[in-house]
Amino acid sequence: MPDLMRHPLTVAALASVLAALVGAGCVLAAGVSPGAAGSALWDGMFGTDYAIGISLNQAALLILVGGGFVVAERTGLINIGGEGQICIGALAATAVGVNAGGLPAAVAVPLVLVAGFAGGAVWAFPAAWLKVRRGTSEVITTLLLNFVGLGLVSLAVHENALLRQPVTSAETLPQSEPLAAGAHLPLLGLVTSPATIAIVLALVAAIGLGILLRGTATGLKLTAVGLSAPAAARLGLPVTRLEMASLACAGGFAGLAGAALVATAPFVLSDGFSSGYGFQGLVVGLLGRGSMLGVVAAALLFGFLNSGGINLQLVAQVPAATVQIVQSLLVISIAGAMLWTREANS
Amino acid sequence: MSAVVDLLAGGVTMAVPVLVAASGELVSERTGILNLSLEGMVLTSAFAAVYGSGQTDSPVLGTLCGVLAGLVFAGGQAVLSVTVRANQMIVGIAANTLALGITSYGSRVLLGDAQGRTVPGFQPLKVPLLHDIPVLRQSGLAYVALALVVVLGVLGSRRTGLGLALDAVGADAAVADQAGLPVRAVRYGAVLTTGLMAGLAGAQLALSEVHAFTDNMTSGLGYLAIVAVIAGRWRMVPMMLACLFFGVAQALQFTAPAMGVNLPVAILVVSPYLIALLAVSGLAGRSRAPAALAVPFVRKG
Structure with missing residues (x-):
């Protein structure tokens, strides 16, 4: 089981969840409903x-x-x-x-x-x-x-x-x-x-x-x-x-x-x-x-x-900086966990 | 004549935040930790200083907020660089993006309509005599920060045990560890020192010079400080001269037309980076980069 926990994909998934949660927090703090923000994000990605x-x-x-x-x-x-x-x-x-x-x-x-x-x-x-x-x-x-x-x-x-x-x-x-x-x-x-x-x-x-x-x-x-x-x-x-x-x-x-x-x-x-x-x-x-x-x-x-x-x-009307925050948190958590995943594979 | 005085005065003013940030980064780099996130630390501190000063109407409390933000940011960086042993380049660059994101988001949500509005800041000190010399017409915060730079320079000089310990950890952490130096503690202390100085640099920029927060207001100041450390070949005095030169080169962009000199701005902008390249190239004298720069330490066996 520990090997599965230390798999790079598991770490990437956990990092994504963490980053997404922070992103949702940013949306809520800006006073926007998550639904509206989600559909705006989706439209901006795949909508047209x-x-x-x-x-x-x-x-x-x-x-x-x-x-x-x-x-x-x-x-x-x-x-x-x-x-x-x-x-x-x-x-x-x-x-x-x-x-x-x-x-x-x-x-x-x-x-x-x-x-x-x-x-x-x-x-x-x-x-x-x-x-x-x-x-x-x-x-x-x-x-x-x-x-x-x-x-x-x-x-x-x-x-x-x-x-x-x-x-x-x-x-x-x-x-x-x-x-x-x-x-x-x-x-x-x-x-x-x-x-x-x-x-x-x-x-x-x-x-x-x-x-x-x-x-x-x-x-x-x-x-x-x-x-x-x-x-x-x-x-x-x-x-x-x-x-x-x-x-x-x-x-x-x-x-x-x-x-x-x-x-x-x-x-x-x-x-x-x-x-x-x-x-x-x-x-x-x-x-x-x-x-x-x-x-x-x-x-x-x-x-x-x-x-x-x-x-x-x-x-x-959610600051675009939210995406910057989410992206950089994703990177930092994956970089921070690299040692954790490397030790499992060596 | 007055144009030259303007140039020097402008140059010193531009150089102060760079020098303050660079002197903290120098301590970190000598122990082998590269904080590319310095840019983000200064930016976050500038934001915190403006927010704090605006909320409390007190630039002193604002400065404390800025320093606190710098320390928190540096604490996170230290955990990632020293304890978790993450790649310092990745974390540094991502932390800068994070800082840019958080401050841009924060200025929209926390400052709202007050974005870019002037907050209480520091005015140049009215010291008799000193005040008559344009180059020395700086705020009290600038004098405090510069005094700390001197303290760092003296404490960290290679004539003190502390200074030698910094260099020993940065040269070869494993050997320093065997000699009984607390490698991790030294590195944590060094990164937190960087955070403290970055906090002061951000507060100086935001409260003594601009009196407001704008998105990405540091626009490369932190990177310039790292470049000053490189150009000064990891030694305090040459680094100070590099900062002064960078400041004057920046000020020249504004005063050159008044002095009747017509230089393309871009040449002034790139000159610090070219000088730093020359300094590390080994073409002009030996470069003395700490051998273990950006190499994490773990005790073997």
């Missing part, structure tokens, strides 16, 4: 094609960031830099996308996505290099690079010489020009839904990464490095190269998420365009506990909860 589309688009971003995180985690590296990598990926994608006028979508969309992946990978590189050459903790460097990345986006959209749209009046917002029509991510074509092919892309990436990690020699090598870098080096594995590649891969997928973000309506790069997907993706990656299926499940949960929370505030 629009809600489902928005949720799927967000989940896609989280799958990409979280999936990349898992790859780096496999070699024992913690990538806190998702937010910065999203920024640089989006910056590169925007630079390509606004200049892609006249290109057909079959060319422009892959170009934009590749630019995003490359941008994110490049942004992970300084952290990877410092880690393998100087032994500097990647936790600290990727954290710092987040803020530099956010600053660079701000710089790019405020400077006319960079990506700012032509200033025609005092009201011109500091943001980029919209991406050329050919560079927009195609819609999935579900009725009146804003869901783009991003979710398909993300699921394909998740399956690909899952196969890479579980079914290939490369995956085994990454795992060996993560278990013990000195032992892996004794076996003749190129530890340095594997570590750098895995962190660059994590950066690349976050950059890809950045590209998908700017290639989705409203198709512009602006200050604060990412609204924390990097940090949320990190949490999704951690909750997935090394499994791509776990990452997809956590990303869907967070994606749907995000859009449900907005509706909760709009319709039921």
Whole structure:
């Protein structure tokens, strides 16, 4: 019986119950009936094609960031830099996308996505290099690079010489020009839904990464490095190269998420365009506990909860912060119980 | 000339809450606990300080509320980091989201229509002579907090037994444990110290500078304090200089146009992070990160 109590799924279920109870408490304290709040939350998650589309688009971003995180985690590296990598990926994608006028979508969309992946990978590189050459903790460097990345986006959209749209009046917002029509991510074509092919892309990436990690020699090598870098080096594995590649891969997928973000309506790069997907993706990656299926499940949960929370505030007048509280309690209780579950499995 | 004075005065004012928060975080990090949740601690304290001051009409009681909130928050963090040995990165980031959620929710439900309204706060002290120097025109709370920073700096210097104990626990907890140091107690004390200082930093920001609460009013102040610890290479005096520099860089955003300097704001905003990157890169001198930073301790065998 204790093994069942210590199963990760049991812990996740108990954490969900706890978080849901606190969420219900927040709803009651705001003076709203739980029924009204529940139906507003449900409508915001699954009520309309629009809600489902928005949720799927967000989940896609989280799958990409979280999936990349898992790859780096496999070699024992913690990538806190998702937010910065999203920024640089989006910056590169925007630079390509606004200049892609006249290109057909079959060319422009892959170009934009590749630019995003490359941008994110490049942004992970300084952290990877410092880690393998100087032994500097990647936790600290990727954290710092987040803020530099956010600053660079701000710089790019405020400077006319960079990506700012032509200033025609005092009201011109500091943001980029919209991406050329050919560079927009195609819609999935579900009725009146804003869901783009991003979710398909993300699921394909998740399956690909899952196969890479579980079914290939490369995956085994990454795992060996993560278990013990000195032992892996004794076996003749190129530890340095594997570590750098895995962190660059994590950066690349976050950059890809950045590209998908700017290639989705409203198709512009602006200050604060990412609204924390990097940090949320990190949490999704951690909750997935090394499994791509776990990452997809956590990303869907967070994606749907995000859009449900907005509706909760709009319709039921419950502060959207309630969803933030519920999500973070979920994460803290699962993280707090990790030792408890790990001891059972070892 | 007056523009330079404005710049320095503005810089010091911006630097005070960052320095107060950073000095507490320095103590924690030297014992090996990384509190990414510092941002959330300061934000929660700022909210509690505003709520307390608004309810009691007393900024002193408000400050106490802020400090209490910081201590409670830090207590939770300490349980998770030291006793439960949870991943400090995950818990820290989630705790920041939790703090953002709780304070945004709280300001809607508890403050309601009074959101953003001015509450009783602290005014700059009218000390003769000192008051005539713009840089020193700070509130009493700021002076108390800065005095505590100095106390921490002296008590925790590596010339005292306490300071050595902090570094020993952060360098290798297992060895420190064998040498008879109470590793867990030291770490609990360190995290609670961080909470105390974060509480003062939040109260200073909310009651001496802004006199109100707005959603996410810290907007990265806690992260900046962590960055100052890194940029100062885990030493008090360089960390103080880093805070002062960060403050001036922030103030420069507002005074640069008046001084006829045209710098893109973003460059000023990212400069602290670039400096910190340089400091940890080992490209300019040796970095001295505590060896056991973010590594939980459990007695083996």
